[in-house]
Amino acid sequence: MEIIPLERQFLFGFILMVLAVAGLMISKSLALFSLYMFILGVVSDITMSIETFLITNMYTGCQRSSRLLFTDSFFSMAGMFFPIVAAMLLTSHIGWYWVDIPRHLHANTVHRVPSAG
Numbered sequence: 001m002e003i004i005p006l007e008r009q010f011l012f013g014f015i016l017m018v019l020a021v022a023g024l025m026i027s028k029s030l031a032l033f034s035l036y037m038f039i040l041g042v043v044s045d046i047t048m049s050i051e052t053f054l055i056t057n058m059y060t061g062c063q064r065s066s067r068l069l070f071t072d073s074f075f076s077m078a079g080m081f082f083p084i085v086a087a088m089l090l091t092s093h094i095g096w097y098w099v100d101i102p103r104h105l106h107a108n109t110v111h112r113v114p115s116a117g
Helices: 006-026 031-060 063-092 099-110
Strands: none
Touching: 006 031, 031 063
8 A cells, every 4th residue: 555656755855855955055053954954864764765665676586685785885875974074074164165155256256356466
């Protein structure tokens, strides 16, 4: 029995992911940052369970187990790698440059003073 079709789950997950990434890029609050990171975690877990469901229904035997191990190892690496990178960025006080670059470019082009050289 299928409660929510897979296509709708993928679409809903994609929309949530886009909204969460946009929210991460726009928000300046730590509470909103935490909320958007939580949403990304939920979407990732939903995607991983859909992937496992599809692989178990598409393959049998050794092929099923090898594909499950392969995909789950990448999810595990991402679960380990991205928090480490995020912690390094936070401890280095690196800003969200993809948000600040357009503002800096605009400020430099509009208020540029010609050099005397």
